[in-house]
Amino acid sequence: MALTLAFLGLGVMGYPMAGHLARAGHRVTVYNRTLATADRWAVEHKGHARRTPAEAARDADIVFACVGNDDHLRQVTLGPGGTFDVMKKGAIFVDHTTASAAIARELYAEAARRGLHFLDAPVSGGQAGAEKGVLTVMVGGDGAAFERARPAIDTYARFVKLLGSAGSGQLAKMVNQICIAGVVQGLAEGLHFAKAAGLDAAAVIETISKGAAGSWQMDNRAATMIDGKFNFGFAVDWMRKDLAIALDEARRNHARLPLTALVDQFYAEVQAMGGGRWDTSSLMARLEKS
């Protein structure tokens, strides 16, 4: 069934995600802070571009967002020209931003006060996953809203799961980033050790990657780490944003994250090296620095 949809935030993730919605036959209206990008998207996908979030969202059954952080998210929902005061009764706001669990709970409550629904739905899979439409989507919120939004989400996702009440999607994304921090630093130390010991690091990785040391990061990042290539992928600046949210949440829940806190500091050193836009695998560059 063709729906009337809005998509706010056409970055490297949002641009192709909105494209999948349009290609599935939905009527898609977009908003982006840099207006020219929205105009380009509208031409490419025969959709509509609007000048404010509110204008884009006014007639939508579902409003999607994929913006930068908590502040941007608050602007496009509750700020001037924001969506919450104009959305149709019963409409759903699906937030794909990686943001805090606190703002997810706040916006869920604000949406409910207005007769709207809110789902926090951060994604993993990166730009390539967004372009191919094979993202993983971690969702928090109500089951009924989830079931209504799911067919649209499925146009760009391979795995979508409702993990609990409002904020649960964001918390699951934090678990994802915490696990990655450990995997990447361990892999970086392993490769650094291999090079320092004079081993053929690629041959070692070929040998150990099928066993207990194996990981997605080893399969997908070891080769570029060995070659010292970091100008691609998921930026250190974004990873630090995500780890800050995780560490803040952990403080609230009295969870202990000694490795995560340490790796966050290592990423601060990568930033100091000028690597804020480098891929998260650039922890390797920090170890190799003389």
Place this chain on the structure above:
Amino acid sequence: MALTLAFLGLGVMGYPMAGHLARAGHRVTVYNRTLATADRWAVEHKGHARRTPAEAARDADIVFACVGNDDHLRQVTLGPGGTFDVMKKGAIFVDHTTASAAIARELYAEAARRGLHFLDAPVSGGQAGAEKGVLTVMVGGDGAAFERARPAIDTYARFVKLLGSAGSGQLAKMVNQICIAGVVQGLAEGLHFAKAAGLDAAAVIETISKGAAGSWQMDNRAATMIDGKFNFGFAVDWMRKDLAIALDEARRNHARLPLTALVDQFYAEVQAMGGGRWDTSSLMARLEKS
């Protein structure tokens, strides 16, 4: 071609590995420090048990060892009743112990002085891998000896690779253990965070395990970590032995292993909790301790 083989060290790894050699039709003579285990193996596999490493190795084309550490390895090669002074000219000693690169190089040189060959060939895959005959074997030494030993090694291995000169197998195993240290601690923090935040940790793992946070450890250990089960698997005491070798080697090569050094200290805390025999995934127990 049926070979005359010796196997020294019938622990949880060596016992089934020697069994695969016997089942492949080779004549296998075994030695074990606890003699009763050797006798039991000999009855079970219609092989022979001997009272010293030298007696077991005297007629062997290839002598295999899977013992505890550098000291045990030195005893069965150069000590009283050791193998090196009685082995046939041109015979090969294949060491499956996880030991230092230094002793691998020393024994390679001692073997060469006697007209013997030495391969350092530590394994990964654990007890289950040994029993099923699907180990990964990381080898250092000479190509000609490697090619001669390989068909026998293949009886219990799925992947065997010569990685360079003497010591290279041990160094590759260190890379494996370094990577594991990071993966397991990251996974433990992720699961601990999930529980502290009130999430359904198993549902979160189901969702994120296919993506960038995924790992062998997540696929094979997350469920038991969530349940707090650690009485199985690869013991913390053994992991600390391996990490000590890695950290020592890194000191020599001026490699930086901050995470590995930290996780090694975390394992010291698990030992202090009485968990020396627990699986390496018991880093989770340390985080959950109140």
